[in-house]
Amino acid sequence: MADKLRNKKLIFLLTNIISTAILTLLSFDYIMDNFLFTFTVLTFMAFFSGSGGIMDNYIMELLGPKRQKEYGKIRLYNAVSWGVGCLIMGWISDKFGFHYNFILLIVMKIFYVILFAWNVPNRTN
Numbered sequence: 001m002a003d004k005l006r007n008k009k010l011i012f013l014l015t016n017i018i019s020t021a022i023l024t025l026l027s028f029d030y031i032m033d034n035f036l037f038t039f040t041v042l043t044f045m046a047f048f049s050g051s052g053g054i055m056d057n058y059i060m061e062l063l064g065p066k067r068q069k070e071y072g073k074i075r076l077y078n079a080v081s082w083g084v085g086c087l088i089m090g091w092i093s094d095k096f097g098f099h100y101n102f103i104l105l106i107v108m109k110i111f112y113v114i115l116f117a118w119n120v121p122n123r124t125n
Contacts, residue, residue: 008058009122013113015054019045020109027102062121 022045031037063070089101 008054009116009120012054012058013117016109016113016116020106024102024106027099058120 022041025031025041026038031041059074060068060071089104092100092104
């Protein structure tokens with residue numbers, strides 16, 4: 001869809017917003033306590049969590065053919081930040097309870113989407 005519309009940035013932002021909204025549904029006890037509701041939420045989430053491939057393609061196009069060797073560094077920083085985020089979220093779960101992870105997720109995603117929307121160019125070509 002991103003290639004057909006020729007707007008990777010828009011599709012990436014929409015899939016991030018939608019997947020976050022769907023994932024936030026798991027913070028409600030009546031959804032988490034029911035297997036069918038949880039399964040439905042996770043199934044819908046799977047449809048909107050494929051933005052990683054869009055971002056990989058987008059980064060490669062932004063780097064251009066001469067700087068594509070820097071892609072490994074970008075992925076390394078991504079992996080390190082993911083690991084640090086998991087440690088922080090685990091600490092928050094232990095200290096304050098699991099539901100605070102969803103609050104932090106929403107705050108960080110809003111911050112991330114705003115930064116991405118303002119700082120990343122609309123077109124790569």
